[in-house]
Amino acid sequence: MNHYETLKQGLAKKETILLTAKCSIEYNGRAQSYLPSGDRIILIKPDGTLLIHQITGSVPVNYMKERTEFQIFHKEGIIALQAKHPTQKEYMDVEISEIHSIQCLKLEDSSKLQLAGNEKDMSDFIFSNPETIEKGLKALSREEHTDFGFVDVLCKDMKGNLVVVECKRYTADYKAVSQLQRYVDKIKEAKGISNVRGIMASPTISDATKKILEESGFKHVVLEPPKRLERAKKEQKKLLEF
Amino acid sequence: MNHYETLKQGLAKKETILLTAKCSIEYNGRAQSYLPSGDRIILIKPDGTLLIHQITGSVPVNYMKERTEFQIFHKEGIIALQAKHPTQKEYMDVEISEIHSIQCLKLEDSSKLQLAGNEKDMSDFIFSNPETIEKGLKALSREEHTDFGFVDVLCKDMKGNLVVVECKRYTADYKAVSQLQRYVDKIKEAKGISNVRGIMASPTISDATKKILEESGFKHVVLEPPKRLERAKKEQKKLLEF
DNA sequence: GGGGAGAGATGCCGC
DNA sequence: GCGGCATTTCTCCCC
Numbered sequence: 196m197n198h199y200e201t202l203k204q205g206l207a208k209k210e211t212i213l214l215t216a217k218c219s220i221e222y223n224g225r226a227q228s229y230l231p232s233g234d235r236i237i238l239i240k241p242d243g244t245l246l247i248h249q250i251t252g253s254v255p256v257n258y259m260k261e262r263t264e265f266q267i268f269h270k271e272g273i274i275a276l277q278a279k280h281p282t283q284k285e286y287m288d289v290e291i292s293e294i295h296s297i298q299c300l301k302l303e304d305s306s307k308l309q310l311a312g313n314e315k316d317m318s319d320f321i322f323s324n325p326e327t328i329e330k331g332l333k334a335l336s337r338e339e340h341t342d343f344g345f346v347d348v349l350c351k352d353m354k355g356n357l358v359v360v361e362c363k364r365y366t367a368d369y370k371a372v373s374q375l376q377r378y379v380d381k382i383k384e385a386k387g388i389s390n391v392r393g394i395m396a397s398p399t400i401s402d403a404t405k406k407i408l409e410e411s412g413f414k415h416v417v418l419e420p421p422k423r424l425e426r427a428k429k430e431q432k433k434l435l436e437f
Numbered sequence: 438m439n440h441y442e443t444l445k446q447g448l449a450k451k452e453t454i455l456l457t458a459k460c461s462i463e464y465n466g467r468a469q470s471y472l473p474s475g476d477r478i479i480l481i482k483p484d485g486t487l488l489i490h491q492i493t494g495s496v497p498v499n500y501m502k503e504r505t506e507f508q509i510f511h512k513e514g515i516i517a518l519q520a521k522h523p524t525q526k527e528y529m530d531v532e533i534s535e536i537h538s539i540q541c542l543k544l545e546d547s548s549k550l551q552l553a554g555n556e557k558d559m560s561d562f563i564f565s566n567p568e569t570i571e572k573g574l575k576a577l578s579r580e581e582h583t584d585f586g587f588v589d590v591l592c593k594d595m596k597g598n599l600v601v602v603e604c605k606r607y608t609a610d611y612k613a614v615s616q617l618q619r620y621v622d623k624i625k626e627a628k629g630i631s632n633v634r635g636i637m638a639s640p641t642i643s644d645a646t647k648k649i650l651e652e653s654g655f656k657h658v659v660l661e662p663p664k665r666l667e668r669a670k671k672e673q674k675k676l677l678e679f
Numbered sequence: 680g681g682g683g684a685g686a687g688a689t690g691c692c693g694c
Numbered sequence: 695g696c697g698g699c700a701t702t703t704c705t706c707c708c709c
Contacts, residue, residue: 240492257702303492304475370612606702608682
Protein backbone atom coordinates (compact mmCIF):
# COMPACT_ATOMS: atom_id res chain seq x y z
CA MET A 196 0.00 0.00 0.00
CA ASN A 197 1.44 3.39 -0.94
CA HIS A 198 1.69 6.37 1.39
CA TYR A 199 -1.34 8.10 -0.06
CA GLU A 200 -3.58 5.10 0.54
CA THR A 201 -2.15 4.61 4.03
CA LEU A 202 -2.94 8.21 4.91
CA LYS A 203 -6.41 8.00 3.36
CA GLN A 204 -7.27 4.88 5.33
CA GLY A 205 -5.82 6.27 8.55
CA LEU A 206 -8.02 9.34 8.22
CA ALA A 207 -11.09 7.25 7.37
CA LYS A 208 -10.55 5.02 10.41
CA LYS A 209 -9.78 8.02 12.64
CA GLU A 210 -6.51 6.53 13.77
CA THR A 211 -3.58 8.40 15.27
CA ILE A 212 -1.45 9.45 12.30
CA LEU A 213 2.24 10.29 12.55
CA LEU A 214 3.62 11.73 9.37
CA THR A 215 6.92 13.30 8.42
CA ALA A 216 6.88 15.03 5.09
CA LYS A 217 8.22 17.81 2.95
CA CYS A 218 5.34 20.25 2.63
CA SER A 219 4.15 23.84 2.41
CA ILE A 220 1.27 25.08 4.56
CA GLU A 221 -1.40 27.71 4.17
CA TYR A 222 -3.75 28.68 7.00
CA ASN A 223 -6.82 30.89 7.02
CA GLY A 224 -8.98 31.57 10.02
CA ARG A 225 -8.45 33.79 13.03
CA ALA A 226 -5.33 34.95 11.17
CA GLN A 227 -3.63 33.97 7.95
CA SER A 228 -0.27 32.31 7.50
CA TYR A 229 1.96 30.72 4.92
CA LEU A 230 4.90 28.44 5.51
CA PRO A 231 7.13 27.65 2.52
CA SER A 232 8.27 24.10 1.80
CA GLY A 233 10.36 22.15 4.31
CA ASP A 234 10.40 18.92 6.33
CA ARG A 235 7.73 18.86 9.04
CA ILE A 236 6.30 16.50 11.61
CA ILE A 237 2.54 16.14 11.23
CA LEU A 238 0.36 14.62 13.93
CA ILE A 239 -3.34 13.92 13.46
CA LYS A 240 -5.28 12.61 16.43
CA PRO A 241 -8.47 10.52 16.51
CA ASP A 242 -10.39 13.53 17.86
CA GLY A 243 -9.53 15.60 14.77
CA THR A 244 -6.65 17.58 16.27
CA LEU A 245 -3.95 18.52 13.73
CA LEU A 246 -0.50 19.57 14.88
CA ILE A 247 2.36 20.49 12.57
CA HIS A 248 5.82 20.94 14.03
CA GLN A 249 9.02 22.30 12.59
CA ILE A 250 12.25 20.65 13.73
CA THR A 251 12.87 23.15 16.52
CA GLY A 252 10.81 24.69 19.27
CA SER A 253 8.02 23.50 21.52
CA VAL A 254 5.09 25.21 19.87
CA PRO A 255 3.44 23.85 16.70
CA VAL A 256 4.00 26.11 13.71
CA ASN A 257 0.46 25.40 12.50
CA TYR A 258 -2.45 23.63 14.13
CA MET A 259 -6.15 22.99 14.07
CA LYS A 260 -8.25 22.13 17.08
CA GLU A 261 -10.26 18.97 17.75
CA ARG A 262 -13.23 18.18 15.48
CA THR A 263 -11.32 19.26 12.39
CA GLU A 264 -12.46 17.48 9.22
CA PHE A 265 -10.00 16.25 6.61
CA GLN A 266 -9.99 15.61 2.90
CA ILE A 267 -7.11 14.46 0.74
CA PHE A 268 -6.41 14.55 -2.97
CA HIS A 269 -3.40 13.62 -5.06
CA LYS A 270 -2.15 14.60 -8.46
CA GLU A 271 1.20 14.16 -10.14
CA GLY A 272 3.06 13.13 -7.01
CA ILE A 273 1.64 15.95 -4.90
CA ILE A 274 -0.70 15.15 -2.02
CA ALA A 275 -3.05 17.88 -0.85
CA LEU A 276 -4.34 17.56 2.70
CA GLN A 277 -7.20 19.94 3.38
CA ALA A 278 -8.32 20.57 6.93
CA LYS A 279 -11.52 22.40 7.73
CA HIS A 280 -13.06 23.28 11.06
CA PRO A 281 -16.85 23.42 10.71
CA THR A 282 -17.62 25.71 13.65
CA GLN A 283 -14.53 27.87 13.81
CA LYS A 284 -14.41 28.78 10.13
CA GLU A 285 -10.78 27.84 9.93
CA TYR A 286 -9.01 26.16 7.05
CA MET A 287 -5.62 24.67 6.40
CA ASP A 288 -4.03 23.40 3.21
CA VAL A 289 -0.99 21.18 3.45
CA GLU A 290 0.68 20.54 0.12
CA ILE A 291 2.89 17.49 0.50
CA SER A 292 5.61 16.91 -2.10
CA GLU A 293 7.29 14.00 -0.34
CA ILE A 294 6.33 11.69 2.53
CA HIS A 295 9.38 10.58 4.53
CA SER A 296 7.51 8.31 6.90
CA ILE A 297 3.95 7.51 7.89
CA GLN A 298 2.37 5.53 10.69
CA CYS A 299 -1.28 4.99 11.55
CA LEU A 300 -1.95 3.54 14.96
CA LYS A 301 -4.75 2.65 17.32
CA LEU A 302 -3.71 3.85 20.74
CA GLU A 303 -5.41 3.47 24.10
CA ASP A 304 -5.21 5.85 27.01
CA SER A 305 -7.68 6.74 29.71
CA SER A 306 -5.34 8.32 32.26
CA LYS A 307 -5.52 11.90 33.45
CA LEU A 308 -2.62 14.08 34.52
CA GLN A 309 -2.26 14.73 38.22
CA LEU A 310 -0.65 18.11 38.78
CA ALA A 311 0.46 19.88 41.93
CA GLY A 312 2.24 23.11 42.71
CA ASN A 313 0.00 25.64 40.95
CA GLU A 314 -1.51 28.88 42.20
CA LYS A 315 -4.45 27.09 43.77
CA ASP A 316 -2.02 25.23 46.04
CA MET A 317 -0.56 28.60 46.99
CA SER A 318 -3.96 30.05 47.93
CA ASP A 319 -4.78 26.83 49.80
CA PHE A 320 -1.62 27.32 51.82
CA ILE A 321 -2.51 30.93 52.62
CA PHE A 322 -6.05 29.94 53.56
CA SER A 323 -4.68 27.35 56.00
CA ASN A 324 -1.80 29.52 57.25
CA PRO A 325 -2.93 33.17 57.13
CA GLU A 326 -0.46 34.12 59.87
CA THR A 327 2.40 33.65 57.38
CA ILE A 328 1.02 36.66 55.53
CA GLU A 329 0.45 38.91 58.53
CA LYS A 330 0.26 38.50 62.28
CA GLY A 331 -3.31 38.08 63.50
CA LEU A 332 -4.79 37.56 60.04
CA LYS A 333 -7.84 35.28 59.86
CA ALA A 334 -8.94 33.62 56.60
CA LEU A 335 -12.60 33.99 55.68
CA SER A 336 -12.92 32.42 52.23
CA ARG A 337 -10.89 31.01 49.39
CA GLU A 338 -11.34 31.40 45.62
CA GLU A 339 -14.65 33.14 46.20
CA HIS A 340 -16.59 33.67 42.99
CA THR A 341 -18.85 36.64 43.51
CA ASP A 342 -20.52 39.41 41.56
CA PHE A 343 -17.31 41.37 41.79
CA GLY A 344 -14.88 38.71 40.62
CA PHE A 345 -12.73 35.93 41.88
CA VAL A 346 -10.78 36.67 45.06
CA ASP A 347 -7.87 34.32 45.88
CA VAL A 348 -8.18 34.60 49.66
CA LEU A 349 -10.40 36.95 51.63
CA CYS A 350 -9.25 37.67 55.18
CA LYS A 351 -9.88 39.84 58.21
CA ASP A 352 -7.00 41.56 60.01
CA MET A 353 -6.44 42.19 63.73
CA LYS A 354 -8.32 45.47 63.56
CA GLY A 355 -11.32 43.94 61.78
CA ASN A 356 -10.52 45.28 58.29
CA LEU A 357 -11.31 43.08 55.32
CA VAL A 358 -8.12 42.06 53.50
CA VAL A 359 -7.97 40.85 49.90
CA VAL A 360 -4.93 38.63 49.31
CA GLU A 361 -3.91 38.12 45.69
CA CYS A 362 -1.22 35.55 45.11
CA LYS A 363 1.06 34.95 42.15
CA ARG A 364 3.39 32.01 41.60
CA TYR A 365 5.88 34.24 39.81
CA THR A 366 6.97 37.85 39.82
CA ALA A 367 3.95 40.07 40.46
CA ASP A 368 3.46 42.56 37.63
CA TYR A 369 1.36 45.61 36.78
CA LYS A 370 -1.56 43.41 35.79
CA ALA A 371 -1.61 41.72 39.18
CA VAL A 372 -1.81 45.14 40.88
CA SER A 373 -4.72 46.17 38.62
CA GLN A 374 -6.46 42.93 39.50
CA LEU A 375 -6.01 43.50 43.23
CA GLN A 376 -7.17 47.12 42.88
CA ARG A 377 -10.31 45.99 41.06
CA TYR A 378 -11.21 43.43 43.72
CA VAL A 379 -10.68 45.91 46.56
CA ASP A 380 -12.77 48.56 44.78
CA LYS A 381 -15.57 46.11 44.05
CA ILE A 382 -15.72 44.83 47.60
CA LYS A 383 -15.82 48.37 48.97
CA GLU A 384 -18.67 49.15 46.58
CA ALA A 385 -20.59 45.91 47.15
CA LYS A 386 -20.40 46.09 50.95
CA GLY A 387 -20.56 49.87 51.23
CA ILE A 388 -17.43 50.05 53.36
CA SER A 389 -14.11 51.84 52.95
CA ASN A 390 -11.70 49.92 55.17
CA VAL A 391 -10.67 47.18 52.73
CA ARG A 392 -6.97 46.43 52.43
CA GLY A 393 -5.04 44.63 49.69
CA ILE A 394 -2.00 42.38 49.98
CA MET A 395 0.05 40.93 47.13
CA ALA A 396 1.78 37.64 47.95
CA SER A 397 4.44 36.44 45.52
CA PRO A 398 8.05 35.24 45.58
CA THR A 399 9.28 38.42 43.85
CA ILE A 400 8.07 41.78 42.59
CA SER A 401 9.79 44.28 40.32
CA ASP A 402 10.68 47.72 41.71
CA ALA A 403 8.35 49.54 39.31
CA THR A 404 5.45 47.26 40.21
CA LYS A 405 6.15 47.55 43.94
CA LYS A 406 6.08 51.35 43.61
CA ILE A 407 2.66 51.27 41.95
CA LEU A 408 1.43 48.73 44.51
CA GLU A 409 2.45 50.94 47.43
CA GLU A 410 1.12 54.10 45.78
CA SER A 411 -2.22 52.28 45.61
CA GLY A 412 -2.01 51.72 49.37
CA PHE A 413 -1.29 48.00 49.18
CA LYS A 414 1.63 45.99 50.46
CA HIS A 415 3.74 43.12 49.25
CA VAL A 416 4.49 39.96 51.19
CA VAL A 417 7.23 37.60 50.03
CA LEU A 418 5.84 34.09 49.73
CA GLU A 419 7.58 31.22 47.96
CA PRO A 420 5.44 28.97 45.78
CA PRO A 421 5.02 25.35 46.92
CA LYS A 422 8.45 23.74 47.12
CA ARG A 423 9.92 21.78 44.28
CA LEU A 424 10.57 18.18 45.11
CA GLU A 425 14.20 17.40 45.65
CA ARG A 426 15.62 15.55 42.70
CA ALA A 427 19.14 14.79 43.87
CA LYS A 428 18.23 11.76 45.96
CA LYS A 429 15.88 10.35 43.37
CA GLU A 430 18.52 10.62 40.69
CA GLN A 431 20.93 8.69 42.87
CA LYS A 432 18.33 6.04 43.46
CA LYS A 433 17.54 5.66 39.73
CA LEU A 434 21.17 5.34 38.81
CA LEU A 435 21.57 2.58 41.34
CA GLU A 436 18.48 0.79 40.06
CA PHE A 437 19.89 0.32 36.59
CA MET B 438 18.34 -3.50 15.88
CA ASN B 439 15.85 -3.47 18.73
CA HIS B 440 13.77 -0.47 19.80
CA TYR B 441 16.02 0.37 22.72
CA GLU B 442 19.12 0.57 20.53
CA THR B 443 17.25 2.56 17.89
CA LEU B 444 16.18 5.10 20.51
CA LYS B 445 19.66 5.23 22.03
CA GLN B 446 21.27 5.92 18.66
CA GLY B 447 18.63 8.45 17.66
CA LEU B 448 19.33 10.38 20.87
CA ALA B 449 23.10 10.14 20.39
CA LYS B 450 22.84 11.45 16.83
CA LYS B 451 20.36 14.14 17.84
CA GLU B 452 17.86 13.05 15.23
CA THR B 453 14.15 13.78 15.20
CA ILE B 454 12.57 10.91 17.11
CA LEU B 455 8.95 9.87 16.77
CA LEU B 456 7.89 7.34 19.31
CA THR B 457 4.56 5.81 20.30
CA ALA B 458 4.67 3.86 23.50
CA LYS B 459 2.84 2.72 26.58
CA CYS B 460 4.38 4.69 29.41
CA SER B 461 3.93 6.50 32.70
CA ILE B 462 5.38 9.96 33.25
CA GLU B 463 6.68 11.87 36.24
CA TYR B 464 7.64 15.55 36.10
CA ASN B 465 9.37 17.77 38.62
CA GLY B 466 10.24 21.40 38.09
CA ARG B 467 8.08 24.50 38.16
CA ALA B 468 5.34 22.15 39.33
CA GLN B 469 5.04 18.42 39.84
CA SER B 470 2.94 15.97 37.88
CA TYR B 471 2.30 12.30 37.43
CA LEU B 472 0.56 10.58 34.54
CA PRO B 473 -0.32 6.89 34.98
CA SER B 474 0.38 4.37 32.24
CA GLY B 475 -1.20 4.70 28.81
CA ASP B 476 -0.36 4.96 25.12
CA ARG B 477 1.34 8.25 24.24
CA ILE B 478 2.96 9.97 21.29
CA ILE B 479 6.48 11.12 22.13
CA LEU B 480 8.39 13.60 19.97
CA ILE B 481 12.03 14.49 20.56
CA LYS B 482 13.56 17.18 18.37
CA PRO B 483 17.22 17.74 17.42
CA ASP B 484 17.27 20.88 19.61
CA GLY B 485 16.37 18.88 22.71
CA THR B 486 12.66 19.67 22.80
CA LEU B 487 10.53 16.87 24.26
CA LEU B 488 6.79 16.76 23.64
CA ILE B 489 4.47 14.07 24.94
CA HIS B 490 0.90 13.95 23.68
CA GLN B 491 -2.11 12.00 24.77
CA ILE B 492 -4.50 10.84 22.05
CA THR B 493 -6.79 13.85 22.41
CA GLY B 494 -6.30 17.58 22.67
CA SER B 495 -3.93 20.09 21.16
CA VAL B 496 -1.69 20.73 24.15
CA PRO B 497 1.10 18.33 25.16
CA VAL B 498 0.36 16.62 28.46
CA ASN B 499 4.06 16.84 29.40
CA TYR B 500 6.95 18.65 27.79
CA MET B 501 10.48 19.90 28.21
CA LYS B 502 11.92 22.87 26.42
CA GLU B 503 14.86 22.99 24.01
CA ARG B 504 18.33 22.08 25.32
CA THR B 505 16.96 19.23 27.41
CA GLU B 506 19.46 16.43 27.99
CA PHE B 507 18.48 12.78 27.80
CA GLN B 508 19.64 9.52 29.29
CA ILE B 509 18.15 6.07 28.83
CA PHE B 510 18.40 2.82 30.74
CA HIS B 511 16.67 -0.52 30.40
CA LYS B 512 15.99 -3.39 32.73
CA GLU B 513 13.65 -6.35 32.44
CA GLY B 514 11.72 -5.03 29.47
CA ILE B 515 11.25 -1.56 30.95
CA ILE B 516 12.94 1.42 29.31
CA ALA B 517 13.54 4.49 31.46
CA LEU B 518 13.93 7.75 29.58
CA GLN B 519 15.24 10.52 31.82
CA ALA B 520 15.09 14.11 30.68
CA LYS B 521 16.90 16.88 32.51
CA HIS B 522 17.08 20.56 31.78
CA PRO B 523 20.41 21.94 33.01
CA THR B 524 19.40 25.58 33.47
CA GLN B 525 15.75 25.28 34.39
CA LYS B 526 16.14 22.62 37.09
CA GLU B 527 13.42 20.55 35.55
CA TYR B 528 13.28 16.78 35.30
CA MET B 529 11.12 14.20 33.62
CA ASP B 530 11.06 10.44 33.92
CA VAL B 531 9.30 8.42 31.26
CA GLU B 532 8.92 4.77 32.14
CA ILE B 533 8.21 2.88 28.94
CA SER B 534 6.71 -0.60 29.22
CA GLU B 535 6.07 -1.11 25.51
CA ILE B 536 7.19 0.65 22.35
CA HIS B 537 4.53 0.50 19.62
CA SER B 538 6.57 2.28 16.96
CA ILE B 539 9.76 4.27 16.64
CA GLN B 540 11.31 6.37 13.90
CA CYS B 541 14.50 8.38 13.90
CA LEU B 542 14.87 10.85 11.05
CA LYS B 543 17.13 13.55 9.73
CA LEU B 544 14.87 16.38 8.61
CA GLU B 545 15.70 19.65 6.90
CA ASP B 546 13.80 22.89 7.19
CA SER B 547 14.91 26.49 7.06
CA SER B 548 11.57 28.18 6.38
CA LYS B 549 9.93 30.67 8.66
CA LEU B 550 6.20 31.20 9.14
CA GLN B 551 4.73 34.28 7.55
CA LEU B 552 1.75 35.44 9.60
CA ALA B 553 -0.75 38.20 8.99
CA GLY B 554 -3.82 39.43 10.77
CA ASN B 555 -2.40 39.93 14.24
CA GLU B 556 -2.65 42.90 16.57
CA LYS B 557 0.36 44.58 14.99
CA ASP B 558 -1.48 44.65 11.66
CA MET B 559 -4.40 46.22 13.46
CA SER B 560 -2.26 49.00 14.93
CA ASP B 561 -0.56 49.46 11.54
CA PHE B 562 -4.00 49.98 10.03
CA ILE B 563 -4.93 52.54 12.67
CA PHE B 564 -1.62 54.34 12.22
CA SER B 565 -2.26 54.61 8.47
CA ASN B 566 -5.98 55.31 8.80
CA PRO B 567 -6.52 57.26 12.04
CA GLU B 568 -9.71 58.84 10.68
CA THR B 569 -11.46 55.46 10.99
CA ILE B 570 -11.12 55.85 14.75
CA GLU B 571 -12.25 59.45 15.00
CA LYS B 572 -12.74 62.36 12.64
CA GLY B 573 -9.71 64.65 12.50
CA LEU B 574 -7.41 62.24 14.38
CA LYS B 575 -3.71 62.40 13.41
CA ALA B 576 -1.31 59.53 14.16
CA LEU B 577 1.97 60.48 15.87
CA SER B 578 3.70 57.18 16.65
CA ARG B 579 3.15 53.43 16.59
CA GLU B 580 4.20 50.80 19.14
CA GLU B 581 6.15 53.35 21.13
CA HIS B 582 8.15 51.61 23.82
CA THR B 583 8.34 53.52 27.07
CA ASP B 584 9.46 52.74 30.60
CA PHE B 585 6.01 51.49 31.50
CA GLY B 586 5.17 49.48 28.41
CA PHE B 587 4.37 50.21 24.83
CA VAL B 588 1.56 52.29 23.43
CA ASP B 589 -0.17 50.79 20.36
CA VAL B 590 -0.85 54.10 18.59
CA LEU B 591 -0.33 57.61 19.94
CA CYS B 592 -2.45 60.28 18.23
CA LYS B 593 -3.50 63.91 18.45
CA ASP B 594 -7.16 64.88 18.09
CA MET B 595 -8.77 67.91 16.40
CA LYS B 596 -8.50 69.95 19.57
CA GLY B 597 -4.80 69.14 20.07
CA ASN B 598 -5.27 66.60 22.87
CA LEU B 599 -2.98 63.60 22.97
CA VAL B 600 -4.93 60.37 22.40
CA VAL B 601 -3.74 56.91 23.39
CA VAL B 602 -5.32 54.22 21.22
CA GLU B 603 -5.18 50.67 22.57
CA CYS B 604 -6.32 47.96 20.19
CA LYS B 605 -7.39 44.38 20.84
CA ARG B 606 -8.08 41.69 18.25
CA TYR B 607 -10.78 40.18 20.44
CA THR B 608 -13.29 41.32 23.01
CA ALA B 609 -11.72 44.06 25.12
CA ASP B 610 -11.68 43.09 28.79
CA TYR B 611 -10.92 44.60 32.21
CA LYS B 612 -7.22 44.05 31.69
CA ALA B 613 -7.24 46.07 28.49
CA VAL B 614 -8.90 48.97 30.31
CA SER B 615 -6.28 48.84 33.07
CA GLN B 616 -3.57 48.88 30.42
CA LEU B 617 -5.08 51.92 28.71
CA GLN B 618 -5.52 53.66 32.07
CA ARG B 619 -1.88 53.05 32.94
CA TYR B 620 -0.61 54.47 29.65
CA VAL B 621 -2.78 57.57 29.93
CA ASP B 622 -1.72 58.16 33.55
CA LYS B 623 1.97 57.70 32.73
CA ILE B 624 1.87 60.01 29.72
CA LYS B 625 0.13 62.68 31.78
CA GLU B 626 2.80 62.29 34.45
CA ALA B 627 5.74 62.16 32.04
CA LYS B 628 4.64 65.18 30.00
CA GLY B 629 3.14 67.12 32.88
CA ILE B 630 -0.15 67.60 31.07
CA SER B 631 -3.74 66.67 31.92
CA ASN B 632 -5.51 66.59 28.56
CA VAL B 633 -4.70 63.03 27.51
CA ARG B 634 -7.57 60.91 26.19
CA GLY B 635 -7.86 57.15 25.80
CA ILE B 636 -9.62 55.14 23.12
CA MET B 637 -10.16 51.39 23.04
CA ALA B 638 -10.46 49.90 19.56
CA SER B 639 -11.75 46.34 19.32
CA PRO B 640 -14.43 44.35 17.47
CA THR B 641 -16.46 43.82 20.65
CA ILE B 642 -16.53 44.77 24.32
CA SER B 643 -18.58 43.31 27.14
CA ASP B 644 -21.14 45.52 28.90
CA ALA B 645 -19.31 45.39 32.22
CA THR B 646 -16.01 46.34 30.62
CA LYS B 647 -17.61 49.15 28.62
CA LYS B 648 -19.09 50.53 31.83
CA ILE B 649 -15.66 50.61 33.52
CA LEU B 650 -14.11 52.08 30.37
CA GLU B 651 -16.59 54.93 30.27
CA GLU B 652 -16.40 55.54 34.02
CA SER B 653 -12.67 56.02 33.46
CA GLY B 654 -13.46 58.71 30.90
CA PHE B 655 -12.47 56.64 27.86
CA LYS B 656 -14.47 55.58 24.85
CA HIS B 657 -14.82 52.48 22.74
CA VAL B 658 -14.58 52.36 18.96
CA VAL B 659 -15.72 49.29 17.07
CA LEU B 660 -12.95 48.10 14.77
CA GLU B 661 -12.88 44.73 13.07
CA PRO B 662 -9.55 42.94 12.99
CA PRO B 663 -7.99 42.53 9.51
CA LYS B 664 -10.44 40.58 7.38
CA ARG B 665 -10.30 36.86 6.98
CA LEU B 666 -9.62 35.75 3.45
CA GLU B 667 -12.61 34.34 1.74
CA ARG B 668 -12.37 30.61 1.50
CA ALA B 669 -15.43 29.72 -0.53
CA LYS B 670 -13.93 30.51 -3.92
CA LYS B 671 -10.60 28.86 -3.14
CA GLU B 672 -12.37 25.70 -2.06
CA GLN B 673 -14.22 25.60 -5.37
CA LYS B 674 -10.97 26.06 -7.20
CA LYS B 675 -9.19 23.28 -5.31
CA LEU B 676 -12.02 20.83 -5.91
CA LEU B 677 -11.82 21.53 -9.61
CA GLU B 678 -8.07 21.07 -9.62
CA PHE B 679 -8.20 17.46 -8.46
C1' DG C 680 -21.85 30.27 25.14
C1' DG C 681 -19.69 34.38 27.27
C1' DG C 682 -16.81 36.16 30.95
C1' DG C 683 -12.89 35.98 33.90
C1' DA C 684 -8.41 34.11 35.24
C1' DG C 685 -4.45 30.79 35.40
C1' DA C 686 -0.75 28.37 32.67
C1' DG C 687 4.97 23.89 34.30
C1' DA C 688 1.93 29.12 29.74
C1' DT C 689 5.45 30.27 25.12
C1' DG C 690 7.67 33.53 22.27
C1' DC C 691 9.07 38.19 20.89
C1' DC C 692 11.24 42.39 21.48
C1' DG C 693 13.64 46.03 23.95
C1' DC C 694 16.70 47.56 27.45
C1' DG D 695 19.07 38.54 32.16
C1' DC D 696 14.34 41.01 33.42
C1' DG D 697 10.21 43.45 31.96
C1' DG D 698 6.14 44.08 29.43
C1' DC D 699 2.89 42.04 26.25
C1' DA D 700 0.56 39.41 22.37
C1' DT D 701 -0.93 34.64 21.35
C1' DT D 702 -4.68 31.40 15.35
C1' DT D 703 -3.01 31.70 22.89
C1' DC D 704 -5.41 27.10 25.45
C1' DT D 705 -7.86 25.41 29.31
C1' DC D 706 -10.84 25.42 33.20
C1' DC D 707 -14.68 26.99 35.91
C1' DC D 708 -18.76 29.36 36.72
C1' DC D 709 -22.86 31.86 35.48
